Amino acid sequence: MARTRSLNPFLFFPTQVTILTVTILTVLFAVVIWVAETVPAAPSNKTPVAGVNLTEAWLDLEHVANGLYHPWGSRANEQVREYLLRKIEEIGERNGVERKTIYDANGTFVSETDGVKVLNVFASDGSNFTGADGWRNSPTTMYGESENILVYIRGEEDMEGDWWNSSAPYRGSSGVLVNAHFDSVPSGMGATDDGVGVVTVLQLISHFTAKGKQPKRGIVALLNNGEENGLYGAKSYVRHPLSQFPHTFLNLEGAGAGGRAILFRSTDAEVTSFYARSPYPSGNIISGDGFKRGFVRSGTDYTPFTEELGMRGLDVAFYKPRSRYHTNQDDVRNTNPDSVWHMLSSSLATMQALTSYDGKEFEGTPDKRGRLVTGTGSDAVWFDVFGLGFAVGKLNTLFALSVTLLVAGPIILIVLEVLIRKSDKWYPFAGKRYLRSSDDDEAVRLHGRRGFSRFLLAFVLSTAITVLLGYLLAKVNPLIVYSSEYAVLAMYGSAWFAVAWFILKGASSIRPTALQRMFILIWLYILSWVLLVFTTIGENNLHLGSGYFFVIYNASVLAALFISYLELFALPNVQKYVEHVLGAQGDTASSRPGSRSSRQLLDQSDNTNDDGEATERTSLLRGRTNRINQNTFTGLSRRRADRDEVPDDVDDPYLNKHYIDEQAWSSSLPQWTWLLQLLLLAPINIIIVGQILLLLTASINQTPADGNAVLPVYLLMAVLTILLFLPLMPFLHRITFHVPTFLFLIFVGKCKSILTFGTSLTVLGCLIYNLVAFPFSREARLKYYFVQQMDLNSGVNNVTLLGVDGFLQDVIEEFPSAAGQPLHCGEASASNRNGLAECKWHGLPPNVVPRNYNGLPSNSTYKDWLQFNVTKSGNTASFSLQGLNTKICRLYFDTKVSSVAVEEGSSDDRQPNVGDGGSNQVHLFSRTWDKTFNVNVTWEDTKAKGQTGRVSCLWSDANQPGTIPAFDEVRRFEPVWSAVTKQDDGLFEGWKVFSI
Structure with a gap:
């Protein structure tokens, strides 16, 4: 009898598939959302590292963002600058710095104490610059007079003496620059843009001047003024004598107002590996490629450091919520000590790694234009996993892996198919199989093509509906994504899942097939292979690493499909199966144990028929047994030989283990391998695509207020949502109707009050909310x-x-x-x-x-x-x-x-x-x-x-x-x-x- 239920928890039955899938998805979605919406807690110990004091950092932030706007051209800006100078002096005195040099506003020498020189403070360098406003591609000339504060922390391997006063290029070991700007915009308090960066620099100065913490390579800590007006502080630094010393840099910024500080962009893989030492690394190459291709139109001090000084380094910044960026909501009460610690801890780990590096990777000398010749490094690919691990690689390595998958994947599958065909176990796409030859009257229909096109129908319809919903929102309520991004994602995910599930489940119920999972994996592989082609072109021609997740996508689908191919080896030989089916059908004619099978009857000579001349109604298998059971067997033989199943009244433990009405030959297929395929497909892709989806959503959902088009926002969210759920398609036909409802409850969003117990009603509820709700709130x-x-x-x-x-x-x-x-x-x-x-x-x-x-x-x-x-x-x-x-x-x-x-x-x-x-x-x-x-x-x-x-x-x-x-x-x-x-x-x- 066909099986419909079992107590085995790993079989490919609806109850088991539903429970395990729900469990895995619940954990994955919950963790991905939790990581995106939370910040690692600051340690309870307020002095977790020598020279670092979190309480002091928070108090400094309250002084910098003290409820006053402090842009360049305000008295409050001067007050912040004076406070920072006093604070740096206090740090030097507290840490017992042997020598401290202070310059007044005119660059004049003020005081000096005897001893080994460790700390030098430049209150004003007197630098003026004139230059074109290149980063905004505008026909503008800029003139600025520096109001920067520079702190030089001498390294153990640095040149002796006041080498910055020499006209000769610096010849010692290169140093490291850490930078933040202390000015705000005229409409913002500047707590995270860039107050947190400023207090982080202060704590780094305190740490590296603490007893026993002098770095091997010297540090230039730059607190610049005028970043908000056109990167004036960084452009002025280009003219300062200290600028020839550091060859690597860490820039600290804020393009949001809280949350996690992520790695915005990096010059190369080698320097990115130092950021990977952070305890809570966060970031994705997609943001770096966005800057590279001009999709991100704002600029940071990263630009003059790389383009005008030729340095190699990192851009770390807050990125959400953008609605508070450059407003009076960017204040201390809208950030928290956890965000301060997140930036501070990653900066501390990065600077410790850079300053202790023994290699010559970043050494170089200035060229005729004054740019450092340090090499360009390797194009990088990076992404974090749950904010705990950080993957860094070279783009050329990713390219090699992409090409390998493009070539090796199809070859592996072709070789497997050849081996399976030679074993006569290739049931996919099989139609009729005759007992002896094509002229034989008796044949078994294997139904190996059944279900092959279901994926296309389900994928096209579910994707089309999801995209159309995006167009509908862009037309009716275009800015609902501004405050209700989770409601939009819930609508997308539930709509796509419901349509795909309905088609695949319905088709499976009407025309069941044991190959539906394999066929969907074949289509997924074809789709991921095509996407990988475009990814590889982008890697090679445009130097973009953002398609790295398509490489992972393709590799995971290939591995899952490989398992489906191996499953076919467990099937019976097709020819033997055909003989067995015909034999089993013949056995139904006899109620006596030991009755001969139809295969035995086939071996009988036609001459044993004593019933007279054969007619067209006479069985081809004639003999004594045929005569006894001729009326019964003849009808069964012709009717059942054209079917793909063993008769239900035959006790055949070898064949009758298939699921419900699926092909009888599938009885010997392993029933536990689906779980292995689910684990290969779902976790890694949901984690990676889910993190990308939430990162990009938080980055772009409020950009229409800046003048960006809203439709691309909805389309990008829709595409990523589809990619998020796509790995579940091979298993949808085994999932019960409860799962779509459960899936929606994970994405509660803003439509939580109207979520229902029905999938279609949930979709409708979120859709109604998204179409009629007011798109803004106090929080957005x-x-x-x-x-x-x-x-x-x-x-x-x-x-x-x-x-x-x-x-x-x-x-x-x-x-x-x-x-x-x-x-x-x-x-x-x-x-x-x-x-x-x-x-x-x-x-x-x-x-x-x-x-x-x-x-x-x-x-x-x-x-x-x-x-x-x-x-x-x-x-x-x-x-x-x-x-x-x-x-x-x-x-x-x-x-x-x-x-x-x-x-x-x-x-x-x-x-x-x-x-x-x-x-x-x-x-x-x-x-x-x-x-x-x-x-x-x-x-x-x-x-x-x-x-x-x-x-x-x-x-x-x-x-x-x-x-x-x-x-x-x-x-x-x-x-x-x-x-x-x-x-x-x-x-x-x-x-x-x-x-x-």
């Missing part, structure tokens, strides 16, 4: 961008907000100053905010320059805030401009200039002043207030006469209420589901027109 606030601009000659000003069309107007409705005014809305003019709406209205007048400021008369007007003068000579013009109570000014040209020279600026081949296409803007940043900037520009092949443009200055200090009333109003009246952020380097820009 919609970001919009603020700037106020004024014509200082006329006093006319406009407040401009950029944001998502429709919701932006709802925000503006809350502002009293906009009530009763015409609101001018249209497509955003900012090139980096495509897809957003822009609305303007006459705003509240600013007070960025106080009355009687620096001797201004009490009746001073807006015109007095900015003074400029321009003179021309041929195709050259000289500008002199000064803004009051500011450090930031600009020049705008309606016609691009071919050269720019700023007084007190310096030239460097690594930082050309003007890009290839010329500059239409010059951004000027000073370390002092009220600076007069002197700028010379040249137009190519034209004269200066007739040129037009604007001169402007920017103010970004909004800590004092009433300084920028329009910004105060926005913060006071904005809806609780929204958050304002800055659009430009300053919150207010005042300008005047020039014409020469």
